[in-house]
Amino acid sequence: MFLGQASIKYKEDVFIQGYGSVVGQKEGEGPLGSLFDEVVTDPNFGGENWEDAESKLQEKIANTAIKNSGLETKDIRYIFAGDLLGQLIATSFGLKNLNIPLFGLYGACSTMGESISLGSMCISGGYAEHVLCMTSSHFASAEKSFRFPLGYGTQRKFSATWTVTGGGGVVLGKAGGTARITGITTGKIVDYGCKDKENMGACMAPAAADTIYTHLQDFETSPEEYDKIITGDLGYIGQTILLDLLDEKGYRIEKNHMDCGLEIFDSEAQDTHAGASGCGCSASVLCSLILGNIGNKTWKKVLFVPTGALFSPVSSNEGQSIPGIAHAVVIEAV
């Protein structure tokens, strides 16, 4: 059942029984706008501050994913969720009214990969009928937490990415739906010493390369096996580094590589510089474009690899680097 250094191939597939995505206005105005379940134009999501806004967003995502699965809240046995904020504010406050047992996760922007990995283990192991795996990010709560108060109007470097306001959730179970999880590869912390918090793509690319390489080795397969190999939020700079690193290791993936951070915005028209980022980037693109294309069989098999920069303002101010981590999930059409 387990393969190589860090992978699992499930004996029994795990099915994505339903999914949902909710995003903010800017994401709704981007190229994928029509694919999201809901576009909310109020940046506060009806909340009182940015953290409250993201909490309300998480609650909306959970309810949308559960509803789209044809289930009720009480049918969900566990939630696997997290967000970028210290002590998971959005998850802690956003999901408490659901009254569902919760495993709180922190994988930075790789959280959607981590949550699906643990959720699919849980289903395949027979520990639940239905679990909800989800995450979110919010541009303003992230800027406040990790960079500068919005009011400063700080200039952004061209290497910087734009945190997605939005997120997605999938309900996993033993049957049904239009997509299935057939395997996972779990990432380890990879640190090439990058310290530039306005170049997260460079910080995360080595972790993405490591996980994709490990995956291909563990499954004894090649990039061509996948219609798409989809990273989370590397952006242009991270993508270049990823392709170079894998090329050095003997794998050329440029033909089928896609990065969620390069899909959700029109970088020029929407002025998002190197691309998009945040937990909600890969989560919302998964729960719109990716699962849509798998559902209509445009893609039969993808490797979904959300990428996280383990960036803390505290450790960064103390001179530490920004390590990365990436978790891969094999998603196939039913």
Added chain:
Amino acid sequence: MFLGQASIKYKEDVFIQGYGSVVGQKEGEGPLGSLFDEVVTDPNFGGENWEDAESKLQEKIANTAIKNSGLETKDIRYIFAGDLLGQLIATSFGLKNLNIPLFGLYGACSTMGESISLGSMCISGGYAEHVLCMTSSHFASAEKSFRFPLGYGTQRKFSATWTVTGGGGVVLGKAGGTARITGITTGKIVDYGCKDKENMGACMAPAAADTIYTHLQDFETSPEEYDKIITGDLGYIGQTILLDLLDEKGYRIEKNHMDCGLEIFDSEAQDTHAGASGCGCSASVLCSLILGNIGNKTWKKVLFVPTGALFSPVSSNEGQSIPGIAHAVVIEAV
């Protein structure tokens, strides 16, 4: 295999193949001092700042637990770990040199319960031979992150608890060792509206009561089934509330209740007020007193219930309450 609302009874037991604890000087001077694997008198653990100190502590815990299990680092397939700091600084930097696939967790001080829950699911499901479940806390990194800089010399309320500098780790597998995990009950977020960050016991007690109540209902059992029902870090005030809340629901547990936060320090002599707290409190007491007493069969069966306050300085300053969560693990002698 799954019971009631939120519990799992494993078909095949999961074994604690080895464990290790590392603590600071104050903990070493407390009543359990002689039971820890290592007492480190340097509060910096050889690091450059408090976050670095806690990272070094986590690395020490991991290496101690692995060594005590008779294994090598390469034998561990996954780590399930987290800490209290924003973006899991101690875990991200402390464990990166181990080069082991990591699931980063955030459950506040319930993290040891969360990590053992997920780790035991992983082993029981057949997804790994050995996993490491661990967590830590550090008095100074926690005070800095959640309360006031130490240099202020702020007076502490009598309801406040003292964050443990230390932690513990267990290696789980399919056989061996002197203790086994036979079931788990996963907590949900419980919020009674408490906002006092100097009274975490009161914030967490409702969650502990909910998880223990759910556990007893799900397993259709009674408190007398357990030699000890052990909460993480409620302290004196939280303990009183817990006993009252369970009494109201028809369960009297005072005869066999124990709180790790009331064991690790001599509250009067060491001036720790309401008791001890922190992820490392329940983790280090588990990996010394509790597993020691199970190993020598003083206790045959305990319910280990680490308790977490989902307290973020940001949300708290915005006027939010401090919700709690608690995860229960059934540990039995072999």
